[in-house]
Amino acid sequence: TQLLEQSPQFLSIQEGENLTVYCNxxxxxxxxxxxxxxxxEGPVLLVTVVTGGEVKKLKRLTFQFGDxxxxxxxxxxxxxxxxxxxxxxxGPRGGADGLTFGKGTxxxxxx
Amino acid sequence: xxxxxQSPTHLIxxxxxxxxxxxxxxxxxxxxxxxxxxxxxxxxxxxxxYEEEERQRGNFPDxxxxxxxxxxxxxxxxxxxxxxDSALYLxxxxxxxxxxxxxxxxxxxLTVT
Numbered sequence: 227t228q229l230l231e232q233s234p235q236f237l238s239i240q241e242g243e244n245l246t247v248y249c250n251x252x253x254x255x256x257x258x259x260x261x262x263x264x265x266x267e268g269p270v271l272l273v274t275v276v277t278g279g280e281v282k283k284l285k286r287l288t289f290q291f292g293d294x295x296x297x298x299x300x301x302x303x304x305x306x307x308x309x310x311x312x313x314x315x316x317g318p319r320g321g322a323d324g325l326t327f328g329k330g331t332x333x334x335x336x337x
Numbered sequence: 338x339x340x341x342x343q344s345p346t347h348l349i350x351x352x353x354x355x356x357x358x359x360x361x362x363x364x365x366x367x368x369x370x371x372x373x374x375x376x377x378x379x380x381x382x383x384x385x386x387y388e389e390e391e392r393q394r395g396n397f398p399d400x401x402x403x404x405x406x407x408x409x410x411x412x413x414x415x416x417x418x419x420x421x422d423s424a425l426y427l428x429x430x431x432x433x434x435x436x437x438x439x440x441x442x443x444x445x446x447l448t449v450t
Binding site: 230232257259261266267268269270271274314316318323324325326327328329330 | 393
């Protein structure tokens with residue numbers, strides 16, 4: 227059972243459209259992170275959300291942490307081809323179990 | 338300011354062999370974590386090293402071991418390679434053992450034949 231479920235798994239849209247991807251769990255996380263990974267590279271940290279209900283904006287990207295700290299969403303406004311990549315959410319499991327990642331959303335923005 | 342570096346970039350090994358992967362953390366970082374990323378999947382946490390000791394470990398067998406050196410660089414060793422060990426191995430560095438600010442290297446692509 228995946229601790230962090232991401233949806234959709236794949237998304238292909240046209241440049242200029244808006245989109246939202248989701249990261250859900252049945253467990254409470256002290257924080258959640260969003261990364262973007264391009265082929266042949268390591269993930270790059272986009273944002274960390276810590277407080278339930280928190281909203282953070284990074285240019286055209288808006289990140290939200292659920293009130294119960296069990297889910298998060300990433301909304302992209304006016305998507306551009308440069309937004310193409312694998313979007314991963316991750317959170318600490320607590321104890322000594324490290325960081326857990328979801329399987330990611332593969333996003334393709336077509337010009 | 339050098340980021341996280343990993344070597345080699347690609348590696349091909351045969352089943353049963355042993356492999357060593359290397360990681361140099363970002364300048365100023367003292368903690369290194371290793372992840373395995375199978376094709377089409379998210380990274381899976383292998384273990385974390387801080388002050389030259391393994392501090393946290395994911396659900397990986399003892400065939401996976403590591404080491405951290407006094408200069409904070411780290412090695413990941415995998416013994417008795419299996420076909421299923423084929424993956425991208427990622428190293429991430431941070432300051433301290435928390436996971437709030439991790440920087441990832443480009444990874445080592447390991448293929449086991």
